[in-house]
Amino acid sequence: MNVSDIFLRAGRNLRESKARTILTALAIAVGATTITVAMAAGNGGRAYTNEMVQTSGDAYSLNVYPKPEASAQKTETGLPEYGVVEEEAAQVSGLLAERDIKEIRGLEGVKSISPMLNITPEYATRGEGEKKLVAPLSIKADRTKIDLAAGALTDNMPQASQVIVPEGYLASFGFASAQEAIGQKLLINIPQYSTAGVPTGEAQNFELTIAAVDRQSNTNLYYSEALRVSTQDSEKMYAYQRGEETVNRYYGLVVLADQGADISVLQQQIRDRGYDVYSLEDQREQLLQMIDIAQWGLIGFGALAVIASIFGIINTQYISVLERTQQIGLMKAVGASRRDVARLFRYEAAWVGLLGGVIGVLIGYLVTLLNPVIASSLALESGTELLRIDWLASVGLVIGLMVVSIVSGYFPSRKAAKLDPIEALRTE
């Protein structure tokens, strides 16, 4: 018999016992739904994580710190002798120096390096005679995506003489709207410290232009309100505040890699040179790993449901063989081979698997329609999709379930194939 003929006959036989077919298929659908939702959750979770990481930090930026124990462990033979200055010592007393910058800059894929500077402003004001406000200052040294209420930035970074103001500060500075603040002047007062860290009484105003107004976004893990200045301005401010002598000592560096560079290779190279390196990639991988574990756990439960449904298929098929003994006997009398008969029952199982898989995926899809409800109950931004169906994987799932069904139809179909037509057609 031709495959297509057997397939059609199998479908017809199933339509004849609709209730039984649908019930068997529903058992498979339970597992299929679980697996579909698990895949959708994993998919959505990964996408959400990636989005979150993107808005929380620059994937191409690395934070480099000295190893805390580096200075003490420098010599293998014991403690360093007093008065003997080791020229090799790049890292001095837990701080990084120009030497370190040079060493890292030489690595492949490094675009720029900006030191992490600790600047303490006195106040910020819109001009002489205006209100003087105390506001924290931060340096925007990476290209981390930020959510803007107004204005525009290139590469998500301010240029020299530009400043980004958080939306929450607008009212204090007397701006009616975010748009109104763009292009306005902002003076930042930086006091001068002596080498001992005591204020000298001197101070200087740095005049900056508001280039953008930023705001908190749901996916940003580390948002904190601060006036954000460029690396160029921060270096000038730091130089003024601390004086030339301490300028070349930094507690950390922000290394920006070229777009498209292999960040993990660069990270390893820097680590090999004896620094502590942190990247957002590390955190992203940890988050993704957790999502993967949760997803596979859920898929495991779905697989259990599928295994349970296999016994349903086998049972139903056995009953079907018993019921249709005469039909099978007739087929064999008319010349159907064992293979034809076995195929007929295997294809019926395949139909059941197909039906169960499709029903399961469709129910899974209906579950994803609850995305807005999930987003609002988790207090996420509207439009966030935590469940995203992977249609290609769903097709794979349906095919997989068909294969599983065919395999579980093996024993009943063998019983049918082995049936003796003489016995089957005996009327007495």
Added chain:
Amino acid sequence: MIEVKNITKTYGKKNNLFTALKDVSLTIPDGASVAILGKSGSGKSTLMHALSGLDRPQQGQVVIDGQDILTLKEKAVDRFRANKIGFIFQSFFVTGSETTSENISLPLEIATVPRRDRKQRIADALSAVELSDKATSKARNLSGGQKQRLAIARAIVNNPRIIFADEPTGNLDSATSEKIEKLLFDYNKNKGVTLIIVTHDPELAAKCGMIVTIKDGAVESVRQR
């Protein structure tokens, strides 16, 4: 031509040994109408099964058109049945859930007749048994006589060389039986197809050209008319 040479069929082992056919020999010419007459348990059905390749006697030969079908492999016997044999049974064995056309289509599908040829052959078979108006009816909605006519259509659709009819009128009233008998004998005469009727009814047997009487697994007599 069908030549049966010394076939013996036994069931069971040792103490429970039962001999269904004892050294049966028989020759049936092409186009003959043959009655295999015998009481219940005489072995007449076993003989039919042996002739059609459904059963395999332990000894002897069943030579059909020069080929001993007992030496063929299972698949080849299946093909032989699909291409050369039609069956009609006492209880019809039509599939009630299928339409008459779908029932008739089965032997064509098994013999892998191309789909484009099937429609015409099904229509021809239906008109031969005067069931053309029931082409799309479910078989379960047919009367007993109609079901047996459907079974005949299914038996002849693939132009077999031999038709086996096992008590074809056993479940039918006499008027319907006559109609079925006429259909079978007419087909036998007009197409030159060998017709082998297995029955316990001497009246039906008397209408055949050759009567083989079976008793206790052996041929008692062969009469030509």
